[in-house]
Amino acid sequence: MVTKPDLTTQEERKIALIPGAEPSARIDPWWWLVVLAVALAAILIFTQREYNSIFRFILPGLRITAVVTIVSYFLMLIFGMIGGLGRLSKNFIFHGLSSLYVEIVRGVPLLVQLIMWYYLFPSLVQTLGDRTGIEVLSSYRSDPIVTAIIGFTFCYGAYMSEIFRAGIQSIPKGQMEAARSLGMNYIQAMRHIILPQAIRVMLPPVGNEFVSLLKDSSLVSVVAVADMTRRGQEYMSVHFNPIPVWLFIALMYLIMTLFSSRVVSWLEKRTRFER
Amino acid sequence: MTPIIHIENVHKHFGRIRALRGVNLDVSESEVVVIVGPSGSGKSTLLRCINRLEEYDAGKIVVDGITLDSTQNINAVRREVGMVFQSFNLFPHLTVKQNLTLAQCVVRNRCNEEAAQVADTLLKKVGIPDKADAFPMQLSGGQQQRVAIARALAMNPKIMLFDEPTSALDPEMIKEVLDVMTALAHEGMTMVVVSHEMGFARAAAKRIIFMDEGQILEEASPQNFFISPQHERTRLFLSKILHL
Numbered sequence: 001m002v003t004k005p006d007l008t009t010q011e012e013r014k015i016a017l018i019p020g021a022e023p024s025a026r027i028d029p030w031w032w033l034v035v036l037a038v039a040l041a042a043i044l045i046f047t048q049r050e051y052n053s054i055f056r057f058i059l060p061g062l063r064i065t066a067v068v069t070i071v072s073y074f075l076m077l078i079f080g081m082i083g084g085l086g087r088l089s090k091n092f093i094f095h096g097l098s099s100l101y102v103e104i105v106r107g108v109p110l111l112v113q114l115i116m117w118y119y120l121f122p123s124l125v126q127t128l129g130d131r132t133g134i135e136v137l138s139s140y141r142s143d144p145i146v147t148a149i150i151g152f153t154f155c156y157g158a159y160m161s162e163i164f165r166a167g168i169q170s171i172p173k174g175q176m177e178a179a180r181s182l183g184m185n186y187i188q189a190m191r192h193i194i195l196p197q198a199i200r201v202m203l204p205p206v207g208n209e210f211v212s213l214l215k216d217s218s219l220v221s222v223v224a225v226a227d228m229t230r231r232g233q234e235y236m237s238v239h240f241n242p243i244p245v246w247l248f249i250a251l252m253y254l255i256m257t258l259f260s261s262r263v264v265s266w267l268e269k270r271t272r273f274e275r
Numbered sequence: 276m277t278p279i280i281h282i283e284n285v286h287k288h289f290g291r292i293r294a295l296r297g298v299n300l301d302v303s304e305s306e307v308v309v310i311v312g313p314s315g316s317g318k319s320t321l322l323r324c325i326n327r328l329e330e331y332d333a334g335k336i337v338v339d340g341i342t343l344d345s346t347q348n349i350n351a352v353r354r355e356v357g358m359v360f361q362s363f364n365l366f367p368h369l370t371v372k373q374n375l376t377l378a379q380c381v382v383r384n385r386c387n388e389e390a391a392q393v394a395d396t397l398l399k400k401v402g403i404p405d406k407a408d409a410f411p412m413q414l415s416g417g418q419q420q421r422v423a424i425a426r427a428l429a430m431n432p433k434i435m436l437f438d439e440p441t442s443a444l445d446p447e448m449i450k451e452v453l454d455v456m457t458a459l460a461h462e463g464m465t466m467v468v469v470s471h472e473m474g475f476a477r478a479a480a481k482r483i484i485f486m487d488e489g490q491i492l493e494e495a496s497p498q499n500f501f502i503s504p505q506h507e508r509t510r511l512f513l514s515k516i517l518h519l
Contacts, residue, residue, distance in 0.1 A: 177328050178364035178423075182378035182430055183354040192377055196368050 031262055037255045044248065054235060054248050061231030062252065068145060068227065069217045072152035073210055079153055080160025085190075087165040098161060105158035110151075111219050117151040118142060118223040148220040156213055163209070167202035168194055200271050207264030211257050218253070228252060277340075279304045279434060279465055280325060285334030287320055287489075294320045295331065296489035304433075305463040309476040312486035313512060318469045321486070322436050325467065326356040339433055354382060357427030361439040363419045365411035371398070371422050372407040375429045383430065390429075397425040401455050417448025421455055428459075435459065437468040471516065477501065485509045 044051040086098025105113070122142040129137025171194050179189035221230035232249045236242055278301035287295040294317045302308050310318045323329040324336060327349050336343045338352050366374050375394035380386035385393075398404045401421040403414075411419055420440055427435060437456065441449045453475045460466055460479040470476065476483055476497060483500040485493040485508075493506045501517075504510050 172362075172364075174360060174362055174364035175366065178358075178360065178366070179378075181326055181328065181353055181356070181358035182427070183350050183382040184378060185350055188381050192381060193366055197366075200368075 028262065028265065030258075030265075034255065034258045034262055037251065037258060041248075041251055041255060044251075050241070050244055051248055054232075054245055057235045058228050058231040058249065058252070061226055061228035064145065064226060065214075065217050065228045066256075068148050068152065068220060068225070069210075069214050072149045072156065072217075073213055075149065075153040076156040076160050076209075076213075077206075079157030080164050083157055083161025084164025084168060087161060088168060102158045102161050105155055106162075110155050110216060111222065113155050114148065114151040114219055114223050117147050117154075118144070121147075144220075144223060144225040148217075148223065148225050151220075151223075152213060152217070156209060160206070160209060163202055163205045164198075167198040167205075170201045171197050200268075203268050203271060204264065207260070207267065210264070211260050214256055214260060215253065278302055279339055280467070281335075281337040282321075282325075283335040283337075285321070285324060285331045285336060287317075287324065287329060287331045294489055295324070297334070298486075298489070298491055300484065300491065302434075302465060302467060304465055306481050307460045307464075307466045307468070307479050308482050308484060309480040310467065310469045310484045310486060311471065311473075311476065311512070316486040317489040318486045319438050322438050322467060322469050325434075325436055326353050326358055328358075350382075354430060355433045357430060357432035357435045359420070359423050359427055359435065359437045359440045361442050363411070363416070363423045363443070365419055365423055365426070367411050370408050370410055371403075371414070374411065374422060374426050378426070379429055393429050394425075397428050398422075400428075400458075401425045402451070415448060416444045417451045420444065420448075420452045424452075424455055424459075434465045434467070437466065437470065439469050439471070441470065441472055473501075473517065485512065487512075 045055045046052070083098045083102060086094045087102065089095045089098075122140055125140045126138050129135070129140065175193055175197065176189055179193040180186075184192070217227060218229040220227050221233065224230075226234075228249060232245050236245045239245075280300070280302040282298055282300040285295050285298045286293070296317075298317070298321055300308075300321075310321065312318050320329055324331045324343075325338060327343050339355050341348050341352050341355075343349070343352060365371075366377070369377060372391070372394050375397060376386075376390040379390040379393060395404065395407070398407055401424055403418055403421060406414060406418060406422070411422065414422065424435075424440075440456070441452050444452065449472070453472060456466070456468070456475065457479045466479075468475070468480075480497050483495055483497055484491055485500070485504075485506070487508050493500070493504065493509045495504070500509075501513065504513060
């Protein structure tokens with residue numbers, strides 16, 4: 001008699017049929033690239049004095065890059081959610097406003113938008129303050145990091161809205177009807193039925209937005225935010241050594257983007273289910 | 276006795292198409308009404324108007340004493356009315372048991388053991404107690420539709436609506452679903468069923484309604500409907516579907 005391995009779930013049984021795809025062998029090989037990049041950076045930092053000094057100089061910038069990226073990302077998810085629901089809304093005003101927002105924001109370059117938030121926006125607020133005599137407004141000064149976060153959230157929120165809209169629309173209409181016919185209201189149906197399914201569809205593009213944002217965060221260096229790129233420029237202008245500085249900074253970005261892509265693809269696998 | 280569903284001169288348009296053209300229908304408690312008719316006759320639209328998945332343009336529908344006229348009372352009505360769809364519409368990201376307990380928790384605030392017990396009892400009733408932890412996609416069509424019936428019943432509805440519940444099923448699986456529906460009818464559930472299953476209509480229906488082009492052409496008991504249909508259009512329809 002043939003002995004069968006004791007596999008519990010159907011998923012595991014299916015996987016067992018494919019050689020090399022047993023649960024134990026399921027570590028994504030692309031993780032090795034992340035390991036390799038980290039190892040390379042570690043070797044450079046610990047063996048080369050120059051790279052060590054570059055690393056220590058750009059470290060505060062790295063922290064700012066991380067903070068700006070992560071904070072903006074969570075805010076833009078909220079923005080995207082509201083914008084996406086607005087695009088799907090039957091309410092004329094809500095739909096109109098979110099469509100206008102998406103169309104306008106997507107039509108202006110991100111760099112231009114950041115510059116506008118940094119230079120144009122405070123100037124507008126101050127003028128308004130002077131005209132109305134409100135002291136708080138006329139003495140308004142923008143904080144570079146807050147400005148950067150607002151700029152990214154506002155711009156990426158528009159792209160995120162479209163991802164949310166498409167993700168929600170990809171769920172068959174019958175799901176909403178079934179939820180509503182059980183007495184759930186719109187918000188309950190969205191929260192318990194539509195969004196949990198839509199998230200699986202949206203995860204790859206939403207995750208990619210994180211990677212894009214991480215890279216685009218380097219644009220804030222033009223609006224006086226001391227992020228990693230800006231710190232690199234400062235270091236280079238003192239030491240005149242473009243080759244190690246920019247190779248190293250590129251490597252640092254690469255580590256972060258490779259790592260986040262892996263996390264996204266791991267999440268994708270974890271949340272997969274059969275339709 | 277006042278009818279539990281009262282439909283009065285209901286009209287519904289989809290753009291230029293007139294889906295319902297002055298429908299009047301009363302359903303009393305514990306009555307099983309089967310609606311038949313050619314496709315495009317408005318029978319599904321009528322059913323969907325009863326729990327307001329479609330809004331009607333003119334007329335009046337009263338369900339269990341609640342007039343369907345504003346958005347406020349929709350959810351009140353929907354709590355009393357269970358619906359079973361042609362394409363099951365189970366929630367694919369939840370297990371069978373979660374499909375049955377979620378709405379109990381969210382809508383009826385019944386989140387504990389009680390909800391789980393209701394789910395277990397109903398799964399036993401529809402004959403698949405062993406599938407509680409399976410996901411919908413692991414079930415056959417017939418099993419999925421039985422879960423869908425159980426899911427609607429878990430909300431303790433007073434009325435059950437069935438929109439062509441067996442049309443998407445393999446022939447072999449139709450019986451298991453119809454058996455559940457017949458049992459439900461015998462228990463005294465008020466049911467409005469859109470179906471082409473004449474066997475079920477004959478066995479379980481108290482009244483058969485024939486619709487064509489957005490109007491009710493004929494209402495009769497099953498015996499009269501099949502043996503002596505009054506309307507020429509009904510005779511034509513029956514001759515086609517019964518292959519006489």
